[in-house]
Amino acid sequence: MTDPTFPDHFSDRAAGYREYRPTYPRELVDFLADTSPGTALAWEAGCGSGQLSVGLLERFDRVVATDASAEQLAHARRHERIEYRRALAEDSGLPAHCADLAVAAQAAHWFDLDAYYAEVKRVARRGAVIALICYDLLSAGDDVDPIVSHFYREVLAPYWPPERRLVEAGYRTIPFPFEEIPAPALELHADWTLEQLLGYARTWSGVRALEKARGPGAVEALGEELAPLWGDGGKATRRITWPLAMRVGRVG
Numbered sequence: 001m002t003d004p005t006f007p008d009h010f011s012d013r014a015a016g017y018r019e020y021r022p023t024y025p026r027e028l029v030d031f032l033a034d035t036s037p038g039t040a041l042a043w044e045a046g047c048g049s050g051q052l053s054v055g056l057l058e059r060f061d062r063v064v065a066t067d068a069s070a071e072q073l074a075h076a077r078r079h080e081r082i083e084y085r086r087a088l089a090e091d092s093g094l095p096a097h098c099a100d101l102a103v104a105a106q107a108a109h110w111f112d113l114d115a116y117y118a119e120v121k122r123v124a125r126r127g128a129v130i131a132l133i134c135y136d137l138l139s140a141g142d143d144v145d146p147i148v149s150h151f152y153r154e155v156l157a158p159y160w161p162p163e164r165r166l167v168e169a170g171y172r173t174i175p176f177p178f179e180e181i182p183a184p185a186l187e188l189h190a191d192w193t194l195e196q197l198l199g200y201a202r203t204w205s206g207v208r209a210l211e212k213a214r215g216p217g218a219v220e221a222l223g224e225e226l227a228p229l230w231g232d233g234g235k236a237t238r239r240i241t242w243p244l245a246m247r248v249g250r251v252g
Contacts, residue, residue, distance in 0.1 A: 016202055016203045018048075018049035022189075022242065023052070025188065028052075032129065032248075035181060035248065036128065037100055037128060038100040038125075039060045039100060040060070041062050042063045042099065043066070043092060043094060043098075044056065044063060044103050044104065045102070045103075046106075046107025046108070046111065048069075048072050048076075052133075053079075063082045064099075065085070066084075066089065067087075073085075089107070089108075089111045089116045090111065090112050090118075092123060100125060100129070102128065102129070102131070103133065104132050104133070108134070108166075108171065108174070109164070113174060120251060124251040126251075126252075129250060130250075131183075131246060132176075133246050134166075134171055134246075135242035135244050136242070136243070138197075139240070140241075147226055156204070156210060159210040160205065160209075161209070171246075171247045172247075174247070178251060179250040180247070183246040187243050188241070188244060189240065189242075190239075190240045191237045192237065193234060193236065193238075197238075202219050
């Protein structure tokens with residue numbers, strides 16, 4: 001499958017994406033399962049390397065996880081009850097009316113939403129749930145957050161793709177033609193050293209664009225600024241937090 005319109009910001013960083021992107025909390029999976037009409041099949045579009053896909057198995061019998069990037073899928077977390085497919089979110093290849101849940105985590109801002117919504121309506125069984133999930137800038141502590149925020153909002157400002165604004169708005173600005181379901185306030189958590197935080201920063205699309213324009217070194221400079229504050233020369237472990245934002249709806 002090839003598609004010149006696919007905005008591929010991550011294939012060349014697929015290994016880092018698997019290593020450093022955070023996984024999702026069990027509370028999210030429980031909410032999605034409890035809200036869905038059944039738990040036979042969940043379809044995750046834009047699955048990347050499977051950060052949510054594996055977690056869905058805690059409550060769903062089977063997961064079909066699709067992504068347009070062959071490199072992302074090559075690094076995906078394997079499980080016998082997950083079927084990974086290379087496919088666009090807008091053309092999953094799934095049969096009609098088969099899925100209890102259609103979910104996209106940190107991915108929907110890259111989709112052609114009209115076409116994706118049409119595919120969701122085709123694939124979903126009656127009463128199925130659609131959930132679009134995203135997370136914005138992390139927090140690692142009051143002492144380091146201003147430095148990370150400056151890097152994100154000032155240094156990278158010219159390099160973020162326009163789709164990033166949808167994430168920053170918590171997906172509230174996107175059209176969502178479904179009966180909306182209130183979602184709980186949830187967070188992602190990770191306990192990371194400074195090097196792990198920097199590994200995560202290297203997966204950002206804004207960093208990729210900056211390095212293409214100006215060469216490497218920006219993340220390393222960020223690390224040098226953070227190291228004196230981080231603790232134990234950067235080797236200390238800090239609790240990292242990302243608030244989740246969700247749009248959740250019922251497919252008629």
